[in-house]
Every structure is written in structure tokens, then in C-alpha cells.
């Protein structure tokens with residue numbers, strides 16, 4: 001995985017792994033945007049904790065015990081095009097993937113870096129039958145202290161948490177306690193506030209949002225441990241009621257962009 005693709009622009013730099021088309025690290029305006037766990041185990045075919053894993057073709061745990069968050073993050077993608085500040089990678093069904101999800105598909109992710117880190121995703125149905133899928137771009141943001149961070153942009157949206165009923169969320173999302181909340185229909189721009197810094201998560205066509213940080217429960221997670229205060233996951237995708245159904249020859253396109261800026265006083 002040390003054969004990562006380096007992206008460079010006037011505004012920053014990023015490293016993208018062919019495994020999972022996963023942005024591993026990104027820095028914009030001289031500041032780290034993404035968090036890569038210092039305890040991440042970098043092994044072929046295994047999920048890597050940090051950056052922006054691509055969860056596809058399902059999100060979260062699978063009812064039949066298949067790999068959590070699908071297989072796209074564990075497979076090698078093919079580089080389709082590469083420039084200094086942009087790379088396009090693709091993943092198609094393979095015998096290995098078909099054993100888990102028996103559909104013919106083509107997934108493409110273009111990652112570009114300027115003052116924003118931009119992800120343009122497309123999913124094509126190459127099969128003779130329709131299929132449905134969920135996905136998420138599972139960003140791990142580098143923050144000063146997750147417990148002090150908040151998320152704006154989710155007020156009024158339905159919030160679902162394991163072990164809780166789904167309820168409308170009102171106001172700011174606080175991260176002072178462990179959180180694993182899915183907002184299946186929450187289109188619009190989100191802000192992660194970290195002191196004077198604001199991380200903006202925008203895009204088109206990704207209706208769902210997820211906020212995740214296990215808090216002190218992460219002490220028992222091998223690749224997080226004591227580092228749980230260093231990140232917040234604020235994810236975008238289409239999950240649950242927003243899952244996408246594609247007819248044969250159909251194509252789904254969506255995008256997400258990430259920007260980090262200083263908050264305006266007042």
C-alpha cells in the first residue's frame with residue numbers, strides 16, 4: 001500500500017491508495033484534513049482505519065455476516081486516469097466480489113484536489129437484472145478533540161441509532177458522548193466545527209449522513225485505542241430508505257466535497 005498515488009495542488013496534497021480507492025491522508029492549507037490512525041494496520045485485503053474508505057455495496061453490518069461496509073474498500077481498484085491534482089479509479093465485479101454480491105457493475109471514483117477535496121462517484125449497472133445498493137464515503141476528519149466538536153446541518157432530520165428508536169434530531173449534534181447516528185435522509189451541506197476551524201461537507205446526490213465516534217468504548221478497538229479523541233467520522237452516502245435501485249444500463253452519479261476554513265467571528 002506504499003504505492004499510493006500522490007496528489008498535489010497549489011492548496012495542498014493527498015495520498016490515495018489503489019486498495020479501496022481510499023484517500024489515506026489529505027492536507028489543505030497546511031493543515032491535516034483527514035485522520036489516519038497511527039495504529040492502522042496496513043494489510044492487503046483488510047480495511048484501513050482512517051482517510052476516506054468507500055463503503056459499497058452495503059453500509060454497516062451485513063445481516064448474513066458478510067464483511068461490514070461491503071467489499072469495495074478491501075479490493076484493488078484500477079487507475080483510469082491520473083494528473084497531478086486528480087486521479088480516477090474504477091472497480092468492476094470480479095469472481096471474488098461476485099461471491100459476496102452477484103451483480104455486474106462498474107464503480108468509478110474521481111478524486112480531485114484544489115481548495116477542496118472532491119469526490120465524484122458513479123455506479124453503473126452492467127447486469128441484465130436491476131440491483132439495489134447502499135454506500136458511504138466514510139471520512140475520518142482530523143480534529144483537536146472530538147469531544148469538543150459539533151455538527152451543524154442535521155436539525156430536523158430523523159436520527160437512527162443502534163438500540164434507540166428513530167427520532168427527529170433538533171439543533172446541533174454534540175460529540176461529547178459516544179455517537180453512532182445515521183440520518184438516512186439529510187441532504188444539504190454539513191459543518192463539522194472544531195474550535196475556530198470549520199470543515200464543510202458538501203455535495204450532490206448523497207442524501208444520507210452518518211456521525212460516528214465510539215468515544216471511550218474505542219479503548220478496546222485495536223486500531224483506535226487511546227486515539228479516539230483525534231477524529232470524527234462524518235460520512236455521506238445513500239443508506240436505508242435512500243438506498244439506490246438501478247435498472248440494467250442505469251447509472252447513479254453523486255459527489256461530495258470537503259473544505260476546511262477558519263470560522264468568521266460572530
Ligand SMILES: O=P(O)(O)OC[C@H]1O[C@@H](O)[C@H](O)[C@@H](O)[C@@H]1O
Pocket residue numbers: 047060068069138180181210212233235
Ligand atoms: O470498523 P468498521 O467496519 O470500519 O466500521 C466503523 C464504524 O463505521 C460507521 O460508519 C458505523 O456507523 C459504525 O457502526 C461502525 O462501527
